Amino acid sequence: MLKQKLIDKYNRHLNYLRISITDRCNLQCMYCMPPGFIPRLHHNEILRYEEIIRIIKVGISLGISKVRITGGEPLVRKGVYDFLKRLADMDGLSDIALTTNGVSLKDNIEKIKAAGIKRINISLDTLSRNKYKEITGHDKFEQVWEGIELAHKKGFDPIKLNMVALSGVNDDELADFARLSFSYPFHIRFIEYMPIGKSRMKYGPLLLVPEIKRRISTIGKLIPVKNSINDGPAERYKFEGAKGEIGFIGALSHHFCNRCNRLRLTASGQLRPCLLSDHHEDLKSLLRKGCSDEELADIFLTAVRHKPSDHNLSISNPTEVLSQMSSIGG
Ligand code: SAM
Ligand code: SF4
Secondary structure, eight states: OOOOOOBOTTOOBOOEEEEEOOSOOSOOOTTTSOSSOOOOOOGGGSOOHHHHHHHHHHHHHHTOOEEEEESSOGGGSTTHHHHHHHHHTOTTOSEEEEEEOSTTHHHHHHHHHHHTOOEEEEEOOOSOHHHHHHHHSSOOHHHHHHHHHHHHHTTOOSEEEEEEEOTTTTGGGHHHHHHHHHHSOOEEEEEEOOOOSSOSOOOOOOOOHHHHHHHHGGGSOEEEOOOOTTOOSOEEEEETTOSSEEEEEOTTTSOOGGGOOEEEEOTTSEEESOTTSOOOEEHHHHHHTTOOHHHHHHHHHHHHHTOOSSOOOBTTBOOOOOSOHHHHTO
């Protein structure tokens, strides 16, 4: 069995690499992107698929076994379906997942399936067409919902729906989202808004997990579901008789840093040991200078040494992180 080498000084075993393959997106969500014109990385600044694959192979040799492809919107990048297929065919990965806004799902679900992806997370913050337009800047709710239904029909399981809970924006829909778990076997995940980078959000009162739980508990008793080893930071629950699950991701109210098993590779080839810290190690420059795999592995180990014990972002200390979520990948 492969020896896990990515163990940090707090004895966390880092086996999970989240990879942003593009900073581009076909939406402009109010909590993720600033308004107006958004500067984009130049084509040359973005890692090529070959480069990402080489980095993943080095990661696998150090103990990475799980990857998630994200963005920006990963499905807008040319060649993504072939890339996903190459990942699925790669030795050493036990889990390959995708996070998407769902805009391109309907037209491409067969390609995602053919590529060998089984697990998808779809971001959806409202069930109202008008509000969807307000949140994302685009009138795509129906297209996304049809994509979700189709993914369900085609047997993707589990389908996780990520809802960022925003005070005064979609907090009147918390119970409606929770009720979806009775009609569909979906995992509905309520995510606390993280005030990082530039966005259209104004800092009002943040809607935190204890309050979200309180509000959805009005529809039934939340029964805890035991976390499995591959589970991320979500606290899992189920309503009695429901087909699906409920999850809560409370980066602010409930630090889960002690269980964090993640590293992140940004679209521009930086390895980040923590989502909520701007510290990064530059893999791309070294890669493009023709370095060896051993040198790339050293960068992984350096990133691991810099993984903080926990993050500083808090309700009283927002805007600590300058990077954009769309370039890190969430
Ligand atoms: N475009 C894809 C999508 O939206 O699913 C993938 C990239 S997006 C950056 C990944 C996840 O980060 C999404 O579920 C999104 O809702 C979440 N996200 C983005 N900005 C956030 C913020 N400021 N706080 C909390 N979650 C955020
Ligand atoms: Fe795009 Fe995803 Fe950010 Fe929304 S959350 S703007 S879909 S990258």
